[in-house]
Amino acid sequence: MxxxxxxxxxxxxxxxxxxxxxxxxxxxxxxxxxTEPLRTYxxxxxxxxxxxxxxxxxxxxxxxxxIGQYNPEYQFRTWIFSIxxxxxxxHLRRKSTFTTVKLGEADEPMEESHEIEVAHEDRETLDSxxxxxxxxxxxxxxxxxxxxxxxxxxxxxxxxEIAEELSMxxxxxxxxxxxxKALLEKIIKR
Numbered sequence: 001m002x003x004x005x006x007x008x009x010x011x012x013x014x015x016x017x018x019x020x021x022x023x024x025x026x027x028x029x030x031x032x033x034x035t036e037p038l039r040t041y042x043x044x045x046x047x048x049x050x051x052x053x054x055x056x057x058x059x060x061x062x063x064x065x066x067i068g069q070y071n072p073e074y075q076f077r078t079w080i081f082s083i084x085x086x087x088x089x090x091h092l093r094r095k096s097t098f099t100t101v102k103l104g105e106a107d108e109p110m111e112e113s114h115e116i117e118v119a120h121e122d123r124e125t126l127d128s129x130x131x132x133x134x135x136x137x138x139x140x141x142x143x144x145x146x147x148x149x150x151x152x153x154x155x156x157x158x159x160x161e162i163a164e165e166l167s168m169x170x171x172x173x174x175x176x177x178x179x180x181k182a183l184l185e186k187i188i189k190r
Contacts, residue, residue, distance in 0.1 A: 012033065014026075015027075016070070016076045020067055020068065039056045042056055042059070042084055045088045046088055058091070059083050062083050063080050075157075075161065077161060078156075081156035085154075137188055138153065138180075138184065145179060146180075147166065148177055148180060149180040
């Protein structure tokens with residue numbers, strides 16, 4: 001009860017609990033914490049800065065309206081980034097100008113990771129088949145890579161978050177993600 005808006009894990013958990021119970025100020029504090037990371041993530045999907053800003057605001061609006069559906073068994077960051085990813089994909093479908101989705105985050109060094117691109121054949125939209133192909137490809141990975149790849153590529157978690165969630169050293173996470181991406185590139189090309 002002594003914590004209020006600190007962005008540390010304990011403070012964030014407190015804010016999430018307050019927001020779920022209807023505290024709009026707590027949600028505003030969460031939005032302040034996540035606006036910039038969401039915008040950066042969305043720009044890795046949609047390069048247009050104006051669209052990314054609109055998608056970010058729409059994602060926050062959806063999170064606000066759906067906060068009662070948040071499951072505290074999962075990290076709030078994973079939940080809100082999933083909303084952002086889905087909102088970005090929906091926006092790009094509506095716009096029908098989307099050609100490629102780069103799955104990765106700007107915060108990762110290029111030389112340490114393979115970029116996976118899911119391109120739509122007719123250059124119109126990313127449809128559910130492409131996303132399902134990625135999901136199926138991740139599911140076909142060996143156990144040691146499957147969960148890490150899902151957290152990174154489907155939920156947008158950072159390497160540090162994955163390391164914390166799976167109780168692994170950061171370098172192990174980096175190595176496994178790099179190997180998982182290399183395997184996924186081979187699977188998707190087939």
